[in-house]
Amino acid sequence: MARRHKxxxxxxxxxxxxxxxxxAASEVLMELVKAVEPGRTTLEIDQLAKELMKExxxxxxxxxxxxxxxxxxxxxxxxIVHGIGGPRKIQPGDxxxxxxxxxxxxxxxxxxxxxxxxxIAEETRRLLVATEESLxxxxxxxxxxxxxADLCGAVEEHVRPLGFTxxxxxxxxxxxxxLHEEPQVPNYRPQGKSPxxxxxxxxxxxxxVNAGTASIRILDDGWTxxxxxxxxxxxxxxxxxxxxxxxxxxxxxxRGVPGL
Numbered sequence: 001m002a003r004r005h006k007x008x009x010x011x012x013x014x015x016x017x018x019x020x021x022x023x024a025a026s027e028v029l030m031e032l033v034k035a036v037e038p039g040r041t042t043l044e045i046d047q048l049a050k051e052l053m054k055e056x057x058x059x060x061x062x063x064x065x066x067x068x069x070x071x072x073x074x075x076x077x078x079x080i081v082h083g084i085g086g087p088r089k090i091q092p093g094d095x096x097x098x099x100x101x102x103x104x105x106x107x108x109x110x111x112x113x114x115x116x117x118x119x120i121a122e123e124t125r126r127l128l129v130a131t132e133e134s135l136x137x138x139x140x141x142x143x144x145x146x147x148x149a150d151l152c153g154a155v156e157e158h159v160r161p162l163g164f165t166x167x168x169x170x171x172x173x174x175x176x177x178x179l180h181e182e183p184q185v186p187n188y189r190p191q192g193k194s195p196x197x198x199x200x201x202x203x204x205x206x207x208x209v210n211a212g213t214a215s216i217r218i219l220d221d222g223w224t225x226x227x228x229x230x231x232x233x234x235x236x237x238x239x240x241x242x243x244x245x246x247x248x249x250x251x252x253x254x255r256g257v258p259g260l
Contacts, residue, residue: 006182006183007174007181007182007183007195007198007201008174008176008181008182008201008202009198009199009200009201010176010200010201010202010241011200014107014176014177015200015202015241017104017105017106017107018107018108018109018176018202018239018241018250019250020104020105020107021058021102021103021104021105021107021108021109021250022109022111022239022249022250022251022252023109023250023251023252024053024056024057024058024102024104024109025058025100025101025102025108025109025110025111025239025251026109026111026251026252026253027052027056028049028052028053028056028058028100028102029098029100029111029112029113029251029253030253031048031052032045032048032049032052032072032098032100033098033113033115033258035048036090036096036098036115036117036258036259037090037117038089038090038091038092038117038118039089039090040089040090041085041086041087041088041089041090042074042076042083042084042085042086042087042088042090042096043085043086043087044085045072045074045085045098046070046071046072046074046084046085047071047085049071049072049100050071053071053102056102056104057104058102058103058104059102059103060072060101060102060103061101061102061103061108061110061179062099062101062179065179067222068082068084068223069084069223070083070084070085071085072085072098072099072100072101073097073098073099073112074096074097074098074099075096075097075099075224075225075233075235076088076090076094076095076096076097077094077095077230077232077233078226078227078230078231078232078233079097079224079225079226079233080097080167080170080208080210080216080225080226080227080233080235081097081099081167081170081208081225081235082223082224082225083097083223083224084221084223084224090117091117092117092118092119093117093118093119093120093121094117094120095114095115095116095117095120095124095128095232095234096114096115096117097112097113097114097115097233097234097235098112098113098114098115099111099112099235099237100112101179106177107176107177108175108176108177108178108179108239109239109250109251110175110179110204110206110237110239110251111237111238111239111251111253112206112235112236112237113235113236113237113253113257113258114128114131114132114234114235114236114257114258115257115258115259116128116257116258116259116260117259118259120259123211124211124232125260126162127164127209127210127211127232127233127234128234128257128260129257129260130158130159130162130164130209130234131159131164131207131209131234131235131236132234132236132255132256132257133158134154134155134156134158134159134187134207134209134236135155135205135206135207135236135237135238136255137154137155137157137158138151138152138154138155138187138205138207139151139205139238139240139247139249140154140247141154141197142197142203142205142240142241142242142247143197143242143243143245143246143247144197144198144199144242144243144244145196145197146196146197147194147195147196147197148183148185148190148194148195148196148197149189149190149194150189150194151185151197151203151205152185152186152187152188152189152190153188153189155187155188155207155209156187156188156189157189159207159209164209164210164211165209165210165212165213165214166187166188166207166208166209166210166214167187167208167209167210167214167216167225167233168186168187168188168214169216169225170208170216170225171184171185171186171187171206172184172185172186172187172203172204172205172206172237173185173203173204174201174202174203174204175202175203175204175239176202183195183203185203185204185205185206187206187207187208187209197242198242199242199243199244200241200242201241201242202239202240202241202242202250203239203240203242204237204238204239204240205237205238205240206235206236206237206238207234207235207236207237208233208234208235209233209234209235210227210231210232210233211227211231211232211233212227212229212231213227213228213229213231215227215228215229216228237251238250238251238252239251
């Protein structure tokens, strides 16, 4: 069987449910953005996420996943992804990555954003802007008839000339009833034959871009991923529906880097 046939094509009914889940995920994410301020602990923000999800009749798609202990992933500065809320206090000059996945009516919405806290270094500002730009460069290829490899390659092709690197060990993915479905969506051009995108495919596209080395390390908690050179990293994500026309952002939010 060709690999592309493993990619689930959502029915109109399923797409409707994914729109609802995506909207809930986006609402929770943008409410959490408002809570990112100096003096707040990452655990406080994680617990706020639980309350916001309950208000929207949904729950975390991450809590308990392979033993993950947080409601959301919250990662600061050199932490790339999969950070767990704890006693760490947010400081001026930090960049805070919020990754929110929710389950509502059996379907998942998954999205992420990076928040600048007060004045940040110029290189870091450029990193955040470039990473969000690379997300939309990839989304522009989420069209029926295009190859997945072109979507994936758009991320690295955008950030590399600016002096940044993409994380290779962690990738985007298909999403729907399950958090991780086929296909994998790396942030670089994969080798080999690439699937052709079809209407009804739903993809979590999520550039993870580092200011310095692409090399990563996982901390002793077994989850938190950091850059080995301790330079900052940025992460942006949308759940996107492939259609016969323009790509549809199921986790729509206003474009822009919060705090800049």
